Amino acid sequence: MTCVVFGVTGGIAAYKAVEVVRRLAERGLDVRVIMTEHATRLVGPDTFRAVSGNPVSVRLFDAPGPAMEHISLARAADLVVVAPATANILAKMAHGLADDLLSTTLLATRAPVLVAPAMNREMYRHPATQDNLRKLRERGVHVVGPESGALACGEEGEGRMAEPPAIVEAALHILGLRGDLSGHRVLVTAGGTREPLDPVRFIGNRSSGKMGHALAETARELGAEVVLVSGPTSLPAPPGVERVMVETAEEMRREVLSRFAGCSAVVMAAAVADFTPARKSEEKIKRGGREGLTVELVPTPDILGELCARRSPGQVLVGFAAETGDLLEKARKKLDDKGVDILVANDVSRPGFGFDSDLNQAVILFRDGREEELDVMPKRELALRIWKAVSGLLGSVGGQVPAQT
Ligand SMILES: Cc1cc2nc3c(=O)[nH]c(=O)nc-3n(C[C@H](O)[C@H](O)[C@H](O)COP(=O)(O)O)c2cc1C
Numbered sequence: 001m002t003c004v005v006f007g008v009t010g011g012i013a014a015y016k017a018v019e020v021v022r023r024l025a026e027r028g029l030d031v032r033v034i035m036t037e038h039a040t041r042l043v044g045p046d047t048f049r050a051v052s053g054n055p056v057s058v059r060l061f062d063a064p065g066p067a068m069e070h071i072s073l074a075r076a077a078d079l080v081v082v083a084p085a086t087a088n089i090l091a092k093m094a095h096g097l098a099d100d101l102l103s104t105t106l107l108a109t110r111a112p113v114l115v116a117p118a119m120n121r122e123m124y125r126h127p128a129t130q131d132n133l134r135k136l137r138e139r140g141v142h143v144v145g146p147e148s149g150a151l152a153c154g155e156e157g158e159g160r161m162a163e164p165p166a167i168v169e170a171a172l173h174i175l176g177l178r179g180d181l182s183g184h185r186v187l188v189t190a191g192g193t194r195e196p197l198d199p200v201r202f203i204g205n206r207s208s209g210k211m212g213h214a215l216a217e218t219a220r221e222l223g224a225e226v227v228l229v230s231g232p233t234s235l236p237a238p239p240g241v242e243r244v245m246v247e248t249a250e251e252m253r254r255e256v257l258s259r260f261a262g263c264s265a266v267v268m269a270a271a272v273a274d275f276t277p278a279r280k281s282e283e284k285i286k287r288g289g290r291e292g293l294t295v296e297l298v299p300t301p302d303i304l305g306e307l308c309a310r311r312s313p314g315q316v317l318v319g320f321a322a323e324t325g326d327l328l329e330k331a332r333k334k335l336d337d338k339g340v341d342i343l344v345a346n347d348v349s350r351p352g353f354g355f356d357s358d359l360n361q362a363v364i365l366f367r368d369g370r371e372e373e374l375d376v377m378p379k380r381e382l383a384l385r386i387w388k389a390v391s392g393l394l395g396s397v398g399g400q401v402p403a404q405t
Contacts, residue, residue, distance in 0.1 A: 001030045002175060005077040005109070007102045008048065010038025011084035012152040013118040013161035018043065020083055020164045022051040023221070024171060026381075030054070032073055034102045036089070060101045070101055074108035079175055082106070084118035084161045087129050093141070094132035112174050114142040116167050121157030144170040163239040165221050172221070179222030180391035186224045187263045188216045189256060189270035189303075191231030193249045197295065198281040202247075207271035209233035211320075211360065214383040215267050216241045222387055227263075229255045231270055249273050249300035256303055257310070265316040265390050268304050269344075276300050308339040316393045318342040318386065324349035331365055341367050342389055344382075364389055 004024055008017045024031050033048040033056045045056040057065055057073070066072050082089060082102070089103065093115075098104040106113065115136065123129060124146060137143060145162030162170075172179065190212020194202035209230055216228040217238035226241045229252055237243040244259075246252045249272045260266065275297035285293065304319050311317060319340040321331040324347065331345030346362040360382050364372040366389070374385060 001028075002078045002177070003030045003032060003076045004171065004175075005073050005080045005105060005111070006031050006033045006048075006052070007080065007082035007085075007089070007106070008033060008035045008039040008043070009082060009084060009086040009089045009102065010036055010042060011086045011118045011161070012042060013084035014039050014042040016161060016164055017083050018047055018051055020081075020167045021048055023164060023168045024081075025052050026384075027168075027172065027177070029175075032076070033057070034073065034105060036100055036102050038086075057101055060104060063101070070104040070108055074105045074111070077105075077109050077111040079171060080106060080109055080111050080113045081116070081167070081171055082113070083116035083167050085115040087117075087119050087123045087126070087132075090115065090117060090129060090132045090136065094135045112140070112142065114144060114167075114170055114174055116144050116162050117146050117159075118161030119146075119159050120151060121155055121159040124157075124159040142170060142174055165217055166239045168221055169223075169240070172223075179224070181219055181264075181387060181394075182223030184224045184264040184394065185227070185262055186219050186390075187227045187229065187256065187259055187266045188212050188219065189229045189252060189266075189268050189272075190216065191233045192271040193231045193252055193273045193300075194247050195249065195273045195276035195300070196247075196280045197277050198283065198285045200284055203273060203275075203277070203297075205271045205273065207231070209235050210358065211379050211383070212267075212269035213238055214379040215269055215386065216243075218380060218383040218387060222384075222391075224264075227259050229259070229270070249276060249303070253301045253303045253306070257306065260307060260310065260315075261312070263315065264394055265318065266307055267318040267320075267386065267390070268307075269320050271320075271322060272303060273300050304338050304340060314394075316341050316390050318344065318390060321345040322348040328363060328365075328371070331363065335365050335367065341393055342386070344386060 008014050021031050031052040032054055033052050035058050048056045092103045098107045144167055147160045148158045149160045151159050191209030192205040192207035194204045196202045213235045216226050219226045220240045228241050228243045244255050278296040278298045317340040321334045323330045327345050327347045331343050335343040343365045344362050359376055360379050361376040362374055
C-alpha cells in the first residue's frame with residue numbers, strides 16, 4: 001500500500017489539511033500524520049486520526065509508538081507532504097535542523113517531499129523565506145502554492161495555502177498515480193437555469209450546483225482538463241477548473257455546444273429548465289389591478305438530445321434524471337429516448353437528499369442494461385463513482401476518443 005507521511009505544522013491552514021488527508025485516504029493511500037506540537041494547538045490529533053484511519057504521531061520522545069519512529073516513518077514513506085508548511089519548517093528543512101519528530105523524519109527520509117507553504121504575506125516575502133524556498137526547490141523539494149488572496153491575519157496577498165484539491169493533485173502526480181481521466185478533457189454542467197419573465201423575475205429550480213461542482217472537482221483530481229458550465233450558484237469555482245457562468249437554458253446550450261468537440265466525456269448534471277416564457281417583458285410586470293397573470297411557456301432546447309445527435313465516436317455522454325416516483329422506469333426511458341451512455345437517476349422527492357443537500361442517493365444505469373444501485377453517500381463520493389463508470393467506457397464507446405482541440 002502506498003504510504004504518505006503527512007506533516008502538519010502550526011499554521012492556521014492546518015484545518016484545511018484535514019480535507020487533504022481525507023481525500024488522500026479516500027484514494028486508498030496509507031496516510032500517516034505527524035503533527036508538530038504547535039499544530040496540535042490549532043487542530044486536535046484526533047481529527048487527523050479519524051480522517052486518516054491511523055494513529056497520529058507528535059512527539060519524538062516518550063511517544064506511544066516505536067522508539068525510533070522518525071526512522072520507521074522516514075523509511076515507510078513513498079512521499080512526505082507538509083501542509084501547511086510554516087515559515088519555520090521551511091527554514092528548518094533548508095538548514096537541516098532536526099529538533100522534533102517531523103523535522104527529524106524529513107531529514108531521515110529519501111522519499112520525495114512536497115510542501116504547501118502557508119503564512120502571512122510579509123513572512124512569505126521575507127528574503128529568508130524566499131531563500132529557504134529557493135534552496136529547497138534546488139534540492140528537488142516539490143512546492144505547491146501559495147496562492148494570493150485573503151489571509152487569516154486579515155491582510156490580502158500571497159501566502160494562502162494552495163487549496164486541498166491542488167495539493168492532492170500534486171501529491172498523486174509525484175506518486176505517479178495519474179488519475180483515470182488523465183489526458184482527457186471533460187465537460188460538466190451544474191446548477192439550475194433561470195428563465196426570465198421580466199428584468200427582475202425568473203422561473204428557476206432548486207438545484208444548488210453541488211453535484212456538478214463535485215463532479216468537476218473530482219474530474220480535475222483524476223487528472224482531467226475540466227470545463228464547468230454552471231448556472232448561478234454561490235459555490236466557488238473548483239481550483240484548476242475553467243468555469244463558464246450562464247443564466248438561461250439557451251446560454252447553457254450555446255456554451256456547451258461550442259465546447260463539445262474535443263471532449264472525451266460530457267456529464268450533464270445541470271437542472272436545465274424544460275420550459276421558458278414565450279416572451280420576456282422588457283419592463284417589470286406590474287400588478288396594476290390585474291385579476292391574474294397567465295404566462296405562456298415554450299420548450300427550451302434539448303441540449304442532451306443535441307449532444308447525442310452531434311457526438312463523435314468515443315465521446316461518452318452522461319445524463320441525470322431527477323425524478324419524483326417511478327424512478328427506474330422513468331430513468332430507463334430517458335436513457336433510451338436520449339441515447340446517452342450512462343444515466344444517473346435520483347429520487348428528489350426524498351427529504352434530505354438531492355437538491356441543495358451534500359448527500360445523494362442514486363442509481364447508475366448503463367446503456368447495455370447494467371444498473372448500479374448506490375447507497376446514500378456524499379456527492380463527492382457519488383461523483384467519483386460516476387467518473388469510474390465513465391472511465392470504464394472511455395475509448396470503448398464506438399471507437400477512439402477524438403483528439404483534443
Ligand atoms: C494562531 C496562529 C496562527 C499561525 N499561523 C501561521 C501560519 O499560517 N504560517 C506560519 O508560518 N506561522 C504561523 N504561526 C506561527 C507558527 O505557529 C510559529 O512560527 C511556530 O513556531 C511554528 O512551529 P512549527 O513549524 O513547528 O509548527 C501562527 C501562530 C499562531 C499563534
